Amino acid sequence: MMLSKGHPIRTYNSFCIRLFSCKPAISLTFEQQNKVNSIVADIRSSGNENSNDDARMRQRIALSKAITLVESKSPSKRMMADSLLDQLRMSANKQNSATSFRLGIAGPPGVGKSTLCDAFGQYILNFIDDDTSAKGDNQEFIPDKLAVLCIDPSSHVTGGSILGDKTRMSNLSYHPRAYVRPSPSSGTLGGIGAYTFDAVSLCESAGYNFTIVETVGVGQSEIELAECCDLFVLLLAPGGGDELQGSKKGIVEVADVLVVNKADEDLETLARKTANEYKKAAELLRKPVGWWGRSLDQSSECESHHTCNQSAVPRVLLLSAKTGAGIPELFDTIISYRKYAQKSGYLLEKRQKQNRYWMWKYLKERLLETTEQDERIKKKLIEIECDLDNRLIAPRSAANMLWASVVGDVNRRD
Ligand SMILES: Nc1nc2c(ncn2[C@@H]2O[C@H](COP(=O)(O)OP(=O)(O)OP(=O)(O)O)[C@@H](O)[C@H]2O)c(=O)[nH]1
Ligand SMILES: [Mg+2]
DSSP: OOOSSSOHHHHHHHHHHHHHOOOSSOOOOHHHHHHHHHHHHHHHSOOSTTSOHHHHHHHHHHHHHHHHHHHOOOHHHHHHHHHHHHHHHHTGGGSSTTTOEEEEEEESTTSSHHHHHHHHHHHHHHHTTSOGGGGGGGGGSOOOOEEEEEEEOBOTTTOOBOOOHHHHTHHHHTOTTEEEEEEEOTTSSSSOOHHHHHHHHHHHHTTOOEEEEEEEBOSHHHHGGGGTOSEEEEEEOTTOGGGGGTTTHHHHHHOSEEEEOOOSGGGHHHHHHHHHHHHHHHTTOOOOTTOOSTTHHHHTTOSOGGGOOOOOOOEEEEOOTTTOTTHHHHHHHHHHHHHHHHHHSHHHHHHHHHHHHHHHHHHHHHHHHHHHHOHHHHHHHHHHHHHHHTTSSOHHHHHHHHHHHHHHHHHHTO
16 A cells, blocks of 8 residues: 655654654653663673672563563553663674574463473573583583563453463572563463563573573464464373364464473373374474474585475474473474574574564554544444444445545545
């Protein structure tokens, strides 16, 4: 749609002013700007193990404040969040796909996601304390600070959320190089919102070079987690192999690694059987050219992922978050993936696509929200809805009329 002639940015700005009567440029009060500057300074300050407890605590508090800002729906806080993200972005050359990793973990309620985050987190943080010379290839990327963002299911009725995940990660929560943050998913339909993507980049700005995003569920909305991370792990319970044909099919198709958890005690045999069923079913999944998967050993030799056309299928692993069995294999898989994805350019391209995905998502959300709040459009909406209720117009025509009134409103203000 051509709104007016001229430079695309000016065109967008004038569209924004005319439609939303808002200033596209950020203008914060002196106090707000000071607050943002102080958060930025504390986030950038060294919060590593060698810094003193005060500095580390300051950085954690600043990171929490920053995430609260990006999650906020208040217009003034949103402007502060924009300014904060822009300032941190300027020093973002340090935090890119070459120096950080984003892991997404999704799965049905109670499958053991938090227990896995706790055990896996401790495993990788202890990694650098161990004799790394024995770890071969893994030395290429050694995560030394870990952030875990747990997206809680929110009640759409009360807006409340169960912030219990921190207690289920009791060991990790107290680790000096870990940051655990439960976030409500209120406001977005699923577990993930544009702010989750921003929260990940805030953690990276604070030097957390490995971020895990945990989200509950296996529905369409959790599929969006794939747009937030470099590698997407789907955690599954023993006994659910046949569900691949049913409710979980969509999410299984986007998962990079399938992990069957609780392979211990009485459940071990069943977990092994389930993993075999998933392996067989995974053979049928088609993946795009250059996608990473089980044929990793050959594809890691590829110079560019565009030239890698292996018939890759998702890896299926067996694990017990309780006993820790299988965690080293999961870590090795992640490191191997990272090596391939980094070298072949797959990771960089994936992150670029994700940036665009969230740009559009954010724009759509803002457009919808602002349209819903516009007083003139609200009035028109009452008339249109009345006609719709009386079956004078079809939903499609109603949407067209609403859109015409949005665009007409813009033109009138010209
Ligand atoms: N036997 C066994 N139990 C496990 C394992 N992992 C987790 N559990 C148990 O499963 C239950 C749920 O674990 P959580 O880690 O809270 O599961 P979750 O997927 O994070 O749960 P939600 O966040 O509520 O969806 C707890 O009682 C854990 O002790 C495992 O590997 N083996
Ligand atoms: Mg959990």
